[in-house]
Amino acid sequence: MNFSPKRKASNIILLISAFVIVSLILWNTNSFFKKFKEEERLKMEIWATAQLELVQSSVDQELGNLTLKVLGNNTSTPMILLNEEGSYKTHNIPEEKVADSLYIQKKIAQFKNENEPILIIQDGELLETLYYGNSEVLNKLKYYPLALLLIIFLFGAVIFFFFRTNKASEQNKLWAGMAKETAHQIGTPLTSLLGWNELLKTENINPDVTKEIGKDIDRLQTITERFSKIGSIPELREHNIVAETEKAYEYLKKRSSKLVHFSFSSNVDEVPVLLNPPLYNWSIENLVKNGIDAMRGKGNIAIQIEKKGHNVNILISDTGHGIAKSDWQNIFSPGFTSKQRGWGLGLSLVKRIVEEYHKGKIKVFSSSKEGTIMQISLRAIEK
Structure with a gap:
């Protein structure tokens, strides 16, 4: 693999670009989350105003169609409406949990942590307090950056292992080439050794010596064959x-x-x-x-x-x-x-x-x- 300065500079630029892109995506996602949360807050304030009109209309006048539409339009945000006497009404909370006062108290505490309660006041008197939590869409959006980071991490891991495998493949090819070249270089002196051993057999030398030399030459031929086969299917x-x-x-x-x-x-x-x-x-x-x-x-x-x-x-x-x-x-x-x-x-x-x-x-x-x-x-x- 090429490790030239130009290649290193390209890798650094690529890494910085990836960091900038990830940072922009996270910043944009966070901005969108805040904007969506503000929109939901505005929707809850409108709902609280409609609730106040509902209280007033029961005394002074009939309820308008717009107010009814606003009150019935919220089907996603969980809410608890608590009055001064301690009684409450719920919206978008499981029916089987409505009668569980302990569950309601826990939900109120949770909603207070997620969003500031909205006070419904008439003529300077606190009538009700609206506690509301994050909608399902907002909760999913909250975890979107984590999912995005996980995807980016997995993508980076795939790229890393790809380059690592590619590098290992190139190294294997290098070792295979060196092994085959070694086998080729051994071939020339090995041929000479065969000739010299045959010459020794004609001299007055113990036959066991030339026999053992022959075995070692055969061994060298076997080793040469091994090296020549590296990188190929045996x-x-x-x-x-x-x-x-x-x-x-x-x-x-x-x-x-x-x-x-x-x-x-x-x-x-x-x-x-x-x-x-x-x-x-x-x-x-x-x-x-x-x-x-x-x-x-x-x-x-x-x-x-x-x-x-x-x-x-x-x-x-x-x-x-x-x-x-x-x-x-x-x-x-x-x-x-x-x-x-x-x-x-x-x-x-x-x-x-x-x-x-x-x-x-x-x-x-x-x-x-x-x-x-x-x-x-x-x-x-x-x-």
């Missing part, structure tokens, strides 16, 4: 998981310290699975090396294969210091490591190889101060 073919695991086990056993004791066992001789051997062997190698690191180069490594139902489980155990249970999921996250010089990529690659490429599962089967057992589960091919 090809899966039917292989015997027991034989492939044992092959990886034997290679690691011969090239590990004598202080590390290896053991291998399986309750079956053959289990066919869809497999990419170079990537699978890479996974086994990572898990075994992690176990050796956890034991600080001294202890027991055991690989066990179990066929259970339609699945085959590969268990890799060590006698290291163990993993805290709170980190059982974190260890598969890119960048997470307990090593001082670790990159935190090994187990995340293993998880990707097992779960994304081979459609299997990997997890911490168990862990304590006595050691850790990692489990890979793959689907067996039924015949």
